Amino acid sequence: xxxxxxxxxxxxxxxxxxxxxxxxxxxxxxxxxxxxxxxxxxxxxxxxxxxxxxxxxxxxxxxxxxxxxxxxxxxxxxxxxxxxxxxxxxxxxxxxxxxxxxxxxxxxxxxxxxxxxxxxxxxxxxxxxxxxxxxxxxxxxxxxxxxxxxxxxxxxxxxxxxxxxxxxxxxxxxxxxxxxxxxxxxxxxxxxxxxxxxxxxxxxxxxxxxxxxxxxxxxxxxxxxxxxxxxxxxxxxxxxxxxxxxxxxxxxxxxxxxxxxxxxxxxxxxxxxxxxxxxxxxxxxxxxxxxxxxxxxxxxxxxxxxxxxxxxxxxxxxxxxxxxxxxxxxxxxxxxxxxxxxxxxxxxxxxxxxxxxxxxxxxxxxxxxxxxxxxxxxxxxxxxxxxxxxxxxxxxxxxxxxxxxxxxxxx
Ligand SMILES: Cc1ncc(COP(=O)(O)O)c(C=O)c1O
Numbered sequence: 102x103x104x105x106x107x108x109x110x111x112x113x114x115x116x117x118x119x120x121x122x123x124x125x126x127x128x129x130x131x132x133x134x135x136x137x138x139x140x141x142x143x144x145x146x147x148x149x150x151x152x153x154x155x156x157x158x159x160x161x162x163x164x165x166x167x168x169x170x171x172x173x174x175x176x177x178x179x180x181x182x183x184x185x186x187x188x189x190x191x192x193x194x195x196x197x198x199x200x201x202x203x204x205x206x207x208x209x210x211x212x213x214x215x216x217x218x219x220x221x222x223x224x225x226x227x228x229x230x231x232x233x234x235x236x237x238x239x240x241x242x243x244x245x246x247x248x249x250x251x252x253x254x255x256x257x258x259x260x261x262x263x264x265x266x267x268x269x270x271x272x273x274x275x276x277x278x279x280x281x282x283x284x285x286x287x288x289x290x291x292x293x294x295x296x297x298x299x300x301x302x303x304x305x306x307x308x309x310x311x312x313x314x315x316x317x318x319x320x321x322x323x324x325x326x327x328x329x330x331x332x333x334x335x336x337x338x339x340x341x342x343x344x345x346x347x348x349x350x351x352x353x354x355x356x357x358x359x360x361x362x363x364x365x366x367x368x369x370x371x372x373x374x375x376x377x378x379x380x381x382x383x384x385x386x387x388x389x390x391x392x393x394x395x396x397x398x399x400x401x402x403x404x405x406x407x408x409x410x411x412x413x414x415x416x417x418x419x420x421x422x423x424x425x426x427x428x429x430x431x432x433x434x435x436x437x438x439x440x441x442x443x444x445x446x447x448x449x450x451x452x453x454x455x456x457x458x459x460x461x462x463x464x465x466x467x468x469x470x471x472x473x474x475x476x477x478x479x480x481x482x483x484x485x486x487x488x489x490x491x492x493x494x495x496x497x498x499x500x501x502x503x504x505x506x507x508x509x510x511x512x
Contacts (some may be wrong), residue, residue: 206235
């Protein structure tokens, strides 16, 4: 959930009036954003890209992942996480999530094989993965850790910013994210070589504008360069981000504190790995089973995590059909280098994840919500819980989040 207003309008007008829409000209907004974002995250390097998918792909290129490598990913993530692995010629291995809706560290450890080179851990829905456990396993198994923080821009784990704990982090700034430029993404790392390679993946011609480092041998790649419109919007959006995250987290924690006592009605809270530092985009309510979650949502309007379409592996057609590329000669599932990689997928392979997802409902927070709005949500949840226990046939009206409504009143 982002906010937008007059400052963004002014920033875009400025770019148009200067007629400098390309990022490699002087006083670049993209350069400024990369500098500011690195500072915000306390990381050495950031590189903008045209999307989160491009950023994830660039992160894998940065780590030299390719044919012959397996990359572990969770059963619950937007399908782009899986697609990025295939786009570099490697094979995704899909493993279970745990009650936090993020990758289960035990499933990660158990699924490591001799060809496993990396794991993409995904901080879903504004929450965080169990990074302490993950980094411990990664050290033991010698895995690279890529943090997909596309859905958790601005969040942290303990005292570190998401995206900065593993070897490389990737972010999305698309329309649905905490900060947006319509489309957009970024790769971040403390490792210069990873970022140099990622930059070449993002723009194979960037040397022409920025000069080639002798350490890097150039290679062919698709372009996914950011524009100055993106940079200009993101420079404003970044200033809004800390306040928004703080406000969503506070709203989420208030709702959690006020609904603690519902466990005797069979409604509990999902596990949060870093409650004081994550983004707080959602309150997750966990039911005893799928049917109970469904019954509750017929009273209180909220999505069930297991019914969020392409966020679940059962909907990733390209993987299930093993259509890993636009051309069969490039299809990772057919490459001789991948012959020894594991690639048996079926819709029942992560049953435990589906069970968890189908009994979890998601109630969004909003930085624009007032105290009255939050109190209403709490009252509505409690009212719905009573109705659900007493089998009353009512429908609660909950304030909808209006993503299309921009706020021009702030400046
Ligand atoms: C977890 C996750 N990874 C990757 C992406 C890809 O980002 P984009 O849509 O900017 O390509 C998304 C976007 O929704 C996402 O939610």
